[in-house]
Amino acid sequence: MREKIIIGLAVFAGALLAWNMNTIFTALPDELNQGAIYRIIYFHVPANILGMTGFGLGMLLSIGYLVTKDLRYDALAASVTEVSLVFASIGLATGSIWARIIWGVWWAWDYRLTSWLVCWLIFGGYLMLRRAVDEPNQRARFAAVVSILGSVNAYISYKSIEWWNTQHPQPVLSIRNGGGMAAGMEAPIWWNLLALACFSAILIMVRTRQEAIANEIDTLRRMAHAQ
Amino acid sequence: MLLGLGAAWLIMFLYVVLITLRERKLRKELDRVRKMVETPNK
Numbered sequence: 001m002r003e004k005i006i007i008g009l010a011v012f013a014g015a016l017l018a019w020n021m022n023t024i025f026t027a028l029p030d031e032l033n034q035g036a037i038y039r040i041i042y043f044h045v046p047a048n049i050l051g052m053t054g055f056g057l058g059m060l061l062s063i064g065y066l067v068t069k070d071l072r073y074d075a076l077a078a079s080v081t082e083v084s085l086v087f088a089s090i091g092l093a094t095g096s097i098w099a100r101i102i103w104g105v106w107w108a109w110d111y112r113l114t115s116w117l118v119c120w121l122i123f124g125g126y127l128m129l130r131r132a133v134d135e136p137n138q139r140a141r142f143a144a145v146v147s148i149l150g151s152v153n154a155y156i157s158y159k160s161i162e163w164w165n166t167q168h169p170q171p172v173l174s175i176r177n178g179g180g181m182a183a184g185m186e187a188p189i190w191w192n193l194l195a196l197a198c199f200s201a202i203l204i205m206v207r208t209r210q211e212a213i214a215n216e217i218d219t220l221r222r223m224a225h226a227q
Numbered sequence: 228m229l230l231g232l233g234a235a236w237l238i239m240f241l242y243v244v245l246i247t248l249r250e251r252k253l254r255k256e257l258d259r260v261r262k263m264v265e266t267p268n269k
Contacts, residue, residue: 040231047235086242090235097231199239206246213253220260 002209006202013198020191028185040098045173046193048091048116050200052154054084055123059151062144074140075215077147078130079207083200085123092120095168103167112168115157122150136218 024042031038061077064070095113100106107113126146133139161170172180173189 037228037231039228043232043235086238090238093234093238094231097234203242203246206250210246210250210253213257217253217257217260220257220264224260224263 002205006205009198009202013195013202016191016198017195020188020195023191024188028188031185034102037098037101040094041172042188042192044091044094044098045189046196047087047094049193050196051084051088051091052158054080054087054200055119055147055151055154058084059147062147065140066144069137071136071140071215074136074143075211076204076208078127078143079204079211081123081126081147082207083203085120085127086203087196087200088116088120088123092116108167110167111160111164112157112166115153115160119150119153119157122146122153126150136215 020042024039028039030036058077058081061073061080065073065077096106099108123146126143129146130139130143133142160166161168162176169180171177174181174183174186
């Protein structure tokens with residue numbers, strides 16, 4: 001059943017992405033001031049949205065573990081957080097390339113970029129911490145604390161472009177009262193978000209299965225040592 | 228622009244390769260540990 005869902009999601013996401021890429025590259029005009037480079041936004045924004053929401057979801061799952069002590073919550077939190085970190089990396093890389101073209105520099109230490117980089121480092125540390133601790137309950141407890149800390153930082157990063165004057169552009173999406181894009185130019189962002197969310201779901205499902213295999217290996221090892 | 232899109236897909240591709248390799252490693256390890264449990268004296 002899981003395999004069928006993964007294949008179904010992959011076909012849907014692939015088709016949606018192909019159709020949307022066609023719209024982005026052939027139907028949409030270049031932006032007045034930025035030219036063609038503005039199209040990076042169609043990956044940059046969905047990737048960062050998936051990164052931020054994934055970190056938030058990881059935090060809720062971590063709280064779920066702390067409340068119930070059920071390791072399945074921890075396994076799911078680890079999977080969601082790892083995949084979210086991949087999307088956050090895409091957001092950072094695409095943003096940096098856009099900045100090089102538009103600002104003339106790869107990086108600026110403004111509130112948004114710095115807080116997002118700190119967030120990326122915290123969740124990178126989260127994954128390293130998970131590798132360093134062997135005892136499952138201790139690992140889950142430590143990881144949950146880091147996840148909560150990192151998610152608070154993710155929220156600060158999300159709001160930073162509203163709270164402070166940043167070199168990073170202010171909100172442009174209509175749901176954040178930005179209104180900085182024409183409707184026809186904004187819609188492909190949401191379609192790309194849907195396609196990438198499907199890819200994200202596939203990766204989370206695969207990672208969750210891997211966590212289950214790793215837990216089974218741990219259990220069998222304990223049995224082998226007990227014999 | 229192509230550099231940006233290329234970077235996005237490269238990161239995604241590398242991660243897919245990474246989890247594919249991890250899956251293979253985990254399955255091999257699972258088989259090995261299962262055999263170890265089934266034949267503890269060998």
